[in-house]
Amino acid sequence: MLNLSEEIASRIRAHGAKTYPHECCGALLGRDSEGGREVVDLLPLANRREDSPRNRFSITPEDFRAAEQTAAAHGLELVGWYHSHPDHPALPSEYDREHAWPWYSYVIVSVAAGEPGAISSWRLAENRTRFLHEEILTSARAAR
Amino acid sequence: MPVKVIIPTPLRPYAGKQQSAEFDARTVGEALERLTSQYEELRKHLYTDDGRIRSFVNVYVNDEDIRYLQKEATRIQDGDTISIIPSIAGGSSAAPSPSTEAPAEAKLSKEEVLRYSRHLIMPEVGMEGQLKLKQARVLLIGAGGLGAPLGLYLAAAGVGRLGLVDFDVVDFTNLQRQVTFSTADVGRPKLEAAKERLSALNPEIQIETFEARLTSENALDIFRDFDIVVDGTDNFPTRYLVNDACVLLGKPNVYGSIFRFEGQATVFGMPGGPCYRCLYPEPPPPGLVPSCAEGGVLGVLPGIVGAIQAMETIKLILFGGAGGRGDALVGRLLLFDALAMRFRELKLRKNPDCPLCGERRTITKLIDYEEFCGLRGAEAPAAAAQVPEVTPRELKARLDRGDDLFVLDVREPHEYQICNLRGHLIPLGDLPRRVHELDSSHEIVAHCRSGKRSADAVDFLRKAGFRKVWNLKGGILAWSDEVDQTVPKY
Numbered sequence: 015m016l017n018l019s020e021e022i023a024s025r026i027r028a029h030g031a032k033t034y035p036h037e038c039c040g041a042l043l044g045r046d047s048e049g050g051r052e053v054v055d056l057l058p059l060a061n062r063r064e065d066s067p068r069n070r071f072s073i074t075p076e077d078f079r080a081a082e083q084t085a086a087a088h089g090l091e092l093v094g095w096y097h098s099h100p101d102h103p104a105l106p107s108e109y110d111r112e113h114a115w116p117w118y119s120y121v122i123v124s125v126a127a128g129e130p131g132a133i134s135s136w137r138l139a140e141n142r143t144r145f146l147h148e149e150i151l152t153s154a155r156a157a158r
Numbered sequence: 159m160p161v162k163v164i165i166p167t168p169l170r171p172y173a174g175k176q177q178s179a180e181f182d183a184r185t186v187g188e189a190l191e192r193l194t195s196q197y198e199e200l201r202k203h204l205y206t207d208d209g210r211i212r213s214f215v216n217v218y219v220n221d222e223d224i225r226y227l228q229k230e231a232t233r234i235q236d237g238d239t240i241s242i243i244p245s246i247a248g249g250s251s252a253a254p255s256p257s258t259e260a261p262a263e264a265k266l267s268k269e270e271v272l273r274y275s276r277h278l279i280m281p282e283v284g285m286e287g288q289l290k291l292k293q294a295r296v297l298l299i300g301a302g303g304l305g306a307p308l309g310l311y312l313a314a315a316g317v318g319r320l321g322l323v324d325f326d327v328v329d330f331t332n333l334q335r336q337v338t339f340s341t342a343d344v345g346r347p348k349l350e351a352a353k354e355r356l357s358a359l360n361p362e363i364q365i366e367t368f369e370a371r372l373t374s375e376n377a378l379d380i381f382r383d384f385d386i387v388v389d390g391t392d393n394f395p396t397r398y399l400v401n402d403a404c405v406l407l408g409k410p411n412v413y414g415s416i417f418r419f420e421g422q423a424t425v426f427g428m429p430g431g432p433c434y435r436c437l438y439p440e441p442p443p444p445g446l447v448p449s450c451a452e453g454g455v456l457g458v459l460p461g462i463v464g465a466i467q468a469m470e471t472i473k474l475i476l477f478g479g480a481g482g483r484g485d486a487l488v489g490r491l492l493l494f495d496a497l498a499m500r501f502r503e504l505k506l507r508k509n510p511d512c513p514l515c516g517e518r519r520t521i522t523k524l525i526d527y528e529e530f531c532g533l534r535g536a537e538a539p540a541a542a543a544q545v546p547e548v549t550p551r552e553l554k555a556r557l558d559r560g561d562d563l564f565v566l567d568v569r570e571p572h573e574y575q576i577c578n579l580r581g582h583l584i585p586l587g588d589l590p591r592r593v594h595e596l597d598s599s600h601e602i603v604a605h606c607r608s609g610k611r612s613a614d615a616v617d618f619l620r621k622a623g624f625r626k627v628w629n630l631k632g633g634i635l636a637w638s639d640e641v642d643q644t645v646p647k648y
Contacts, residue, residue: 037249063249066286070249075216075223078243091167095246102250110248113214116203117168120248142202 016094016119016135017044017052017151027130029058030098030123036067041081042094042119051093051119057081070109071097094119094135101126104134106145114138119148161234163193164241172199186217187230189240204242213483214245226430266292270362274316282483287476288316294475297321297384299372299400301348303460304390304414304467306338311468313356313363317475320356321384323368324348331648335457372396374524377403386474388412388467394441395527401426401434402524405515410474414467416455421463421494424487424506425470427515428479431488436509436516441531459496466492545616547631550640553603566596566604568615577634577645579605586611589618598624605630605637607648 029038040058044051059077063070073081073095085092095118099107104124106114114120116138124131136145164178173179174197183189190211194201204215211217217224218241224232234240266274266288277283277291294317298305301324312320328336328343328351343351349367356365368380372391381387381403389400389411397415404411404427411427413434426433470487477483491504513520548556556563565581567574574583584592586606596602602624604612609632616629630637638645 039246039248063247065290066249069286071247073246075218075243075245078246095248097248099250107248107250109250113245113247115166115168115214115244115246117171 015050015151016121016148017050018121018133018135019053020152022053022056023133023150023152025056026096026098026121026123026133027125029056029096030100030125030130031128033061033067033098034125034128035100037061037063037069037071037098037100039071039073039095039097041073041085041092042096042121043081043085043088043090044093045090046093053093053119054090055088056096057084068100069102092118094121096121096123098123098125098130104132106136110136111138111142111145114142114145116140116142120145121150160236161189161238161240163189164239165193166242166244168244169200169203169242172203173197184233185230186219186224186232186234186240189234190217190230214247216243216245217241218243265289267362270316273360273362277315283476290475291316291472292318294386295319295321295384296471296475297323297381297387298390299323299387299396300390300392301336301338301352302326302332302390302392303335303416303455303457304464305352306336307461307464308388308390308468308471309338309352309356310359311465312471313360313365315468315472316360317363317471319364319366319384321366321368321380322349322352323370323372323380324352325369325371335455335460337461372399374399374526377524378407381407381409384409386410386412386471388414388471390414390464390467394531397434398441398530399524399527402514402521405433406523410479412467412471412474414463416459416463418453419456419459419495419497421459421466421496422491423463423466423470423494424491425474425479428486428488430508431479432506432508433512433515435514436512437491437506439509439512443532456496459494462494462496466494545613545620546628547609548603548628549631550637553630553637554641562601564597564600564602566602566612566615567606568604568612569606573607573648576648579634579637579645581605586615589615593619593622596624598626600626602627603630604628605633607633608635609633 029040039061040056042053043055043057044053059073061067061071062074063072082092099122102124104122106120106122110120120136121133123133133150135148135150137148139146160180160182162178162180165173165176170176179193181189181192183192194204204211206212219227219232219234219238271278274288277288278285296312296317298308298320301309301322326348328339328346328348330344332339333341338352338355347369349369353365353367370376377399387400387404387409389397391397391400401411409427410425412425414423415421473484473486479486479488489506491506493502493504510516565579567578567581567583568586568589570585571583584595604615604627606612609629612633613629616627619627634645635647638647
């Protein structure tokens with residue numbers, strides 16, 4: 015269960031609309047505990063895939079370290095990543111799975127013809143063979 | 159040495175929920191091996207099934223990515239910190255949907271999809287990779303032994319624009335290894351024959367020919383419009399010229415060279431990687447390293463080395479250099495010994511004092527490479543010009559007259575078997591040891607294939623006190639042209 019406020023969700027959608035037809039990407043900063051996982055803030059990042067930004071995104075180790083530091087500075091941790099699928103459904107691709115890390119939440123927003131739509135979240139299965147759907151809880155407003 | 163390995167959050171559940179662990183190890187590979195032996199669950203997240211570090215797993219020693227050090231062999235010291243840092247990547251499915259298609263020129267026709275289907279079904283190539291090949295611009299220097307497999311494979315692979323530089327004409331001695339040409343091509347310009355062959359193989363690609371000797375004047379202009387330059391030349395001046403022009407323009411130089419049974423290949427001119435001058439700051443003295451024409455080459459060898467160059471070229475197009483999939487042949491000189499059928503590898507380092515790519519560079523434009531390699535001016539003492547000579551016709555006339563001439567053949571025994579003038583055989587290298595076989599009161603005419611080795615022999619004999627000794631000008635080649643056409647040329 016991923017706790018993602020409507021405000022955070024709309025910021026993800028806006029980012030996806032802004033970079034369309036390219037993919038957007040960014041870090042999810044939040045808290046993870048026995049009680050569940052909560053996204054508190056976003057850190058939009060540059061898509062470093064200059065060769066095919068329409069259907070790929072990549073975040074460099076440097077950007078990763080910077081995101082980690084930003085999270086720590088706010089007393090938060092990196093709980094996952096978001097990216098957009100321009101003109102594709104909000105389902106993880108095979109490429110997403112091949113490159114995925116366990117534990118993180120992978121939030122995907124579909125952006126069809128520039129209009130952001132569905133948002134979903136996914137976690138890599140223990141054996142790496144598939145993604146498991148992670149339910150998004152938007153009713154409760156996350157505390158900042 | 160105790161070192162600390164920092165484990166990123168997503169992997170902590172597989173490492174006893176620890177943030178870090180300490181191990182004794184000498185190299186990064188060893189430290190990671192200890193880590194994954196202790197926490198077996200980690201292995202599948204860090205390594206692929208065949209035991210390579212996954213492409214999206216970055217390993218840093220302190221602040222440095224080990225990809226730019228010695229990778230897993232990077233040595234570590236007491237107190238170093240190894241960090242495992244995720245690269246985050248993903249994206250929608252490989253084939254772009256109609257509304258997000260790349261520009262019109264980057265599309266494959268139905269025919270092309272069929273032609274490249276064995277590439278397209280490989281996840282490492284796919285549509286994305288094939289379009290990269292189609293948009294790639296590769297320049298081949300030389301349409302000879304290495305140029306043949308290079309041209310054929312790169313054209314077949316669908317490299318969208320191939321440039322060819324050569325100025326030679328196909329001759330019979332080329333056919334033993336230059337497999338782009340057929341017997342009917344003998345006498346035609348190489349570029350004309352090569353363009354026809356490659357276009358027939360793949361009409362979908364553009365082939366641009368530059369029928370000229372590559373020089374300091376034209377190199378930059380020719381190179382500028384290409385992404386990758388592939389060096390298939392057979393001489394030192396051009397090799398230095400290709401290297402310098404590539405470094406000045408910031409283009410990769412896919413290098414290969416061949417001699418008899420041995421070949422070399424590497425990629426020069428990559429960011430952070432060495433260049434040809436880092437390996438060979440100075441050219442060898444002229445004449446020390448024989449060319450294929452002088453030393454011979456087994457015909458299959460350029461096929462193997464050229465194919466390695468073609469493979470590296472395609473990998474550069476598909477995956478780029480450092481950090482891409484696989485390992486580019488950068489910072490490593492691959493040595494191939496066909497006789498032993500062994501590949502070896504030498505580490506190549508960027509020379510910080512390299513006059514071309516080092517920190518204080520002194521070469522900022524192209525120079526005169528013939529002069530640099532000692533092939534012009536005062537530094538080129540032509541022995542042949544300084545020893546007395548007879549022409550083939552003069553020799554023939556004197557032999558026909560019955561003059562008592564001693565004909566000395568200074569070639570190798572296997573050359574004698576190809577053809578000979580019934581001379582007395584003493585290979586040049588054996589001459590000092592066997593000089594007693596010669597009578598200094600005799601008139602001696604020395605010959606070899608082209609007149610070069612025999613000039614050295616005449617020079618040697620004159621210094622040893624022989625007075626009546628001449629060099630056959632132009633050797634057996636000239637004899638065949640001017641006196642007896644039944645003598646085969648080789």
